[in-house]
Amino acid sequence: MNISDSKVSIGYFSIYRRVYYHLSRQKRKQFLFLAIVIILATFSEFLSIASIVPFLGALTTPEKIMNEPFFGFLIQIFEITTSDRLVLLLSIFFALVTIFSAFLRLFVLWLNTRFSFSAGADLGIDIYKKTLYQPYIVHCMRNSSEVINGISNKTNGVVAALNTVLSMISAFLLTLAIFIPMLIFETKISLITFLSFGTLYGAIILFTKKRLYQHSLATAVESGNVLKTLQEGLGGIRDILIDGTQNAFANIFHQSDLRLKHAQAQIMIIGNSPRVVIETIAIVLIMILAFKLTNGGKGITEAIAPLGTIAFGSQRLLPLLQQLYHAWVGIRSSQASLTDALDLLDQPMPDYMLSPSVESIDFNKSIRFDDVQYSYPGSNKVTLEQFSLEIPKGMKLGIIGSTGSGKSTFLDIFMGLLIPENGKLSIDDKTITPYNVVAWQKNLVHVPQSIFLADCTISENIAFGISKDKIDQSLVIEAAKKAHIHETILTWEKGYQTVIGERGIRISGGQRQRIGIARALYKKANVIVFDEATSALDFNTEESIMKSIDELGEDVTILLVAHRISTLKNCDLIIKIENGRIVKSGKYDEMV
Numbered sequence: 001m002n003i004s005d006s007k008v009s010i011g012y013f014s015i016y017r018r019v020y021y022h023l024s025r026q027k028r029k030q031f032l033f034l035a036i037v038i039i040l041a042t043f044s045e046f047l048s049i050a051s052i053v054p055f056l057g058a059l060t061t062p063e064k065i066m067n068e069p070f071f072g073f074l075i076q077i078f079e080i081t082t083s084d085r086l087v088l089l090l091s092i093f094f095a096l097v098t099i100f101s102a103f104l105r106l107f108v109l110w111l112n113t114r115f116s117f118s119a120g121a122d123l124g125i126d127i128y129k130k131t132l133y134q135p136y137i138v139h140c141m142r143n144s145s146e147v148i149n150g151i152s153n154k155t156n157g158v159v160a161a162l163n164t165v166l167s168m169i170s171a172f173l174l175t176l177a178i179f180i181p182m183l184i185f186e187t188k189i190s191l192i193t194f195l196s197f198g199t200l201y202g203a204i205i206l207f208t209k210k211r212l213y214q215h216s217l218a219t220a221v222e223s224g225n226v227l228k229t230l231q232e233g234l235g236g237i238r239d240i241l242i243d244g245t246q247n248a249f250a251n252i253f254h255q256s257d258l259r260l261k262h263a264q265a266q267i268m269i270i271g272n273s274p275r276v277v278i279e280t281i282a283i284v285l286i287m288i289l290a291f292k293l294t295n296g297g298k299g300i301t302e303a304i305a306p307l308g309t310i311a312f313g314s315q316r317l318l319p320l321l322q323q324l325y326h327a328w329v330g331i332r333s334s335q336a337s338l339t340d341a342l343d344l345l346d347q348p349m350p351d352y353m354l355s356p357s358v359e360s361i362d363f364n365k366s367i368r369f370d371d372v373q374y375s376y377p378g379s380n381k382v383t384l385e386q387f388s389l390e391i392p393k394g395m396k397l398g399i400i401g402s403t404g405s406g407k408s409t410f411l412d413i414f415m416g417l418l419i420p421e422n423g424k425l426s427i428d429d430k431t432i433t434p435y436n437v438v439a440w441q442k443n444l445v446h447v448p449q450s451i452f453l454a455d456c457t458i459s460e461n462i463a464f465g466i467s468k469d470k471i472d473q474s475l476v477i478e479a480a481k482k483a484h485i486h487e488t489i490l491t492w493e494k495g496y497q498t499v500i501g502e503r504g505i506r507i508s509g510g511q512r513q514r515i516g517i518a519r520a521l522y523k524k525a526n527v528i529v530f531d532e533a534t535s536a537l538d539f540n541t542e543e544s545i546m547k548s549i550d551e552l553g554e555d556v557t558i559l560l561v562a563h564r565i566s567t568l569k570n571c572d573l574i575i576k577i578e579n580g581r582i583v584k585s586g587k588y589d590e591m592v
Contacts, residue, residue, distance in 0.1 A: 015338060015342065018345075018346075019123075023119060023122075030115055030118075034108070034111050034112065034115055037104065037107060037108055038108055038170045040104055041104035041105055042170075042174055042177045045101050045174050046180065047097045048094070048101045051093060112163060112167060115166070123341070130345070130349060131347065135434075136412065136418060137376070141377065148227055164330040167327050168323075168327035171321075171323040171327065172324060175321065179194055194317075197278060197317075197318070200277075200281070201321060204274050205328065212333050213335075215264075215266050215270075216267075217336050218259055218262075219263045219333065220336035221336075222263065225256040226256045226260055229249065229253045270329055271325075271326050272326070275318075278318060361430060361442075363427050363428060363443050363527065364393060365429075366390050366391060367390070367391040367425070367426075367527075368391075368425070368426045368429075369387050369389040369390075369413075369414075370388055370425075370426065371386050371422065371423035371424075372413060372423035373386065373423055374409055374420055375421060382580055383409045384420075385579075385580045386423075386581065387581065388423075388582075391559075393555070394554040394555060395557055395558075395572045396549075396572045396573075397571060397574075397575065398562065398568030398573065398574035398588075399411075399559060399561045399562075399575055400561075400576050400577075400591075401577035406579070406580040406581075407577050408531075409580070411529060413425055415529060416441050427443075443525060444526075444527035444528065444529060445519075445529070446529045447519075448516070448531045448532075449531055451513060453515065456500075458480075458492075458497070458500060458515065459471055459476050461519065462480060462522050463519075463522055475522055476496065476522060478521075482548045483514045483515070483517040483545065484544050484545055484548065485518055488511060488514075500515075510538065526556055527556070527557045528557075530549070530560045530562075542567065546567065546570065550570050565591060565592065568588060569588040571588065572587075573587070574586060574587070574588060576591070
């Protein structure tokens with residue numbers, strides 16, 4: 001998927017607003033609950049930091065704490081008479097608050113992760129569903145690796161982005177919860193510490209922003225290239241083995257994968273390396289602070305409270321600052337991939353899919369093409385021009401024509417995959433539109449030259465698209481017999497339960513074609529389109545299958561596309577298509 005600079009320059013807020021728009025109502029409620037828990041965790045963190053000062057003060061100067069008016073109510077309620085009891089009470093309170101704060105942070109982490117991955121799964125399903133519902137022409141105009149990469153890799157980017165943003169919000173609030181009490185008790189030192197760390201991270205962000213942008217682009221582009229190379233290499237494995245081009249494909253994959261891994265490695269280095277530097281600087285600052293406090297008129301006893309507060313606060317603050325920075329790196333580095341995934345989510349669902357037509361189209365008389373014209377988007381060539389034809393119910397129509405003559409476009413319009421630019425396709429005088437095309441498609445099945453077979457059993461492939469528990473096995477066998485594949489199936493060890501491998505790789509080309517024909521016969525449609533479906537069969541097998549086709553009955557309308565005109569000898573009418581027009585038509589004897 002091509003990524004323009006303008007897409008990547010979209011503001012962060014705009015991108016995440018788009019993500020939120022695509023969340024379901026249930027996910028939005030879960031997000032609100034998560035936000036409430038984050039606020040509670042922030043408050044508990046505030047209490048844990050605020051309680052460290054009186055706790056350390058009670059350890060070092062208990063008499064001073066006993067005289068503080070703030071603790072007067074505690075002394076009265078719990079009837080505290082000695083400093084030891086006050087220390088014990090503050091110790092218990094500090095421990096409970098710290099444990100509760102840790103529990104809430106773990107709970108936030110659990111909720112955050114669960115929410116992100118659950119929302120990512122919903123968005124992945126949404127992308128896949130919207131893609132499946134796109135018009136056929138949309139699928140013709142783009143590479144399938146774009147969609148696969150969007151659903152698999154880039155949807156994971158959405159998960160990571162959601163997780164990152166929620167982590168950033170949580171880290172930001174927790175940072176404030178830690179910094180505010182530090183600022184109250186040790187104003188000057190806390191400001192210096194926080195500004196030092198903040199300035200360092202700000203400088204790092206300015207220095208790495210451009211590089212992260214470049215690595216973001218590389219990750220988005222090369223992940224698509226890697227998947228495309230894998231698909232092409234494995235999809236054409238027979239030709240690759242015959243031609244000996246393994247090294248060429250391996251080198252293409254290597255180059256794309258190397259650039260992808262390099263970009264990912266650089267992002268990881270940029271994200272993690274500041275932590276070591278900042279932690280080292282923090283230790284040095286605390287050492288300097290300890291030296292100044294103990295040698296600036298304060299004794300070690302008085303220095304323990306401010307030192308402990310700064311040390312404890314820094315110990316909690318530094319990971320949060322690193323988390324904020326790491327979240328920024330994650331957002332910046334995933335921006336391009338996230339934008340690509342959102343573009344797939346933004347695919348409009350066709351209106352006729354959102355409100356399926358309840359009307360049915362009964363085919364009883366004829367199918368008519370009236371002055372149909374069609375050109376593919378972006379092409380100046382007219383593929384079909386003033387194409388007119390009437391196909392009565394029960395006709396066996398043969399179709400011949402050279403490559404690029406318009407045969408496939410004619411079939412695609414006939415099957416409702418493409419809608420004419422001009423003219424119309426009508427069934428019994430009812431014009432086919434995007435709003436009733438699904439009703440028309442229920443009348444027909446398609447047997448292509450290249451049969452798609454799933455990696456499942458013979459029965460499941462013949463009853464393709466029907467859940468396993470609803471397959472009518474007797475109908476499967478009947479269809480297999482008519483397609484002359486039944487006897488062959490019985491010779492296999494597991495019969496109809498034989499798994500045929502991905503794309504039917506474990507069976508011959510002729511067997512794949514016959515399973516495809518059996519699939520069409522299983523559906524008992526009243527219109528069957530055979531698009532060079534017998535091209536891979538030997539003469540005798542083709543003859544027997546054509547005989548079965550002839551026996552389907554007068555109520556079944558058949559369109560047969562073939563290279564060999566002899567295949568069409570039993571057709572009622574044969575048409576020859578050239579340059580998008582019917583240039584000749586007649587019976588078999590006339591066409592020969």
